Amino acid sequence: MLETISAYLTLSKARIVLLVTISTVIGFFLGGNGIHSIPLLMFTIVGIALVTAGGAALNQYLERDADAKMHRTQDRPLPSEFISPSQALKYGINMVLVGLAVLIWKVNLLVSFLALLSAFLYVLVYTPLKKYTWWNTFIGAIPGAIPPMIGWAAASNDLEIGAWVLFAIIFVWQFPHFYPLAWMFREDYARGGFKMLPVIEPDGKSTFRQIIWYSILLIPVSTLPTFIEMAGQTYLFGAVILSVAFLGLGILFVKTKTFANADKLFKASLVYLPLLFILIVFDFKI
Structure with missing residues (x-):
């Protein structure tokens, strides 16, 4: 029983579901000027968690053959044959549909649309693109940045400038977050047939440039909450310190390789985003 639960948690990419849920809650808090409806927040969390878990399962269903060739993923439930492809497909579709039903029924249509858009881009655009072009990372960053917008729309039934600022921060953050991982496992990605940037350009020059460019861009983008009067000076100071330190680690990696x-x-990168969220909640201007 525990083994089966563990397998389905892996199929659902539980860590990603957790990150998406946290991002959604942050968006809900900021979009609603605080949390004024616990039931609405709970339905939003349940709906987006189900859609995200279903999308993750469908992603692994489509990539099961590639996952079997990669050392990092060959023990996942599908390559190890613990879960059959048909089971994973049914699970993924049902989770997405039930999640969308919850969002339509208990939240609002804007949230439902954003959740569906995110799942569509992740499963049917980003996933197949990984086999054809390194631009998949750029496309994949779009659904990755949508969760706080979902939370914001759930709380306000609107997408104000603050929602777009949160989208921009997470969108830019994803490049210096993902590219070090892609570089470390470039041989594994090559075995799986994925056209990641470090795979198609083994010397890493373009990968390193992308890391530095996006890390530099993250500095002004991360300060936007203060300039739209969503956060105060404490957040501004903290965001600059965090982003400059993050850039420093990027420069260190690029120099040493x-x-x-x-x-x-x-x-x-896994520490940077939660700390930024804590700062913005702490210094949020209601």
């Missing part, structure tokens, strides 16, 4: 520093940058 070592696995250890790529891993440091990737792990730092």
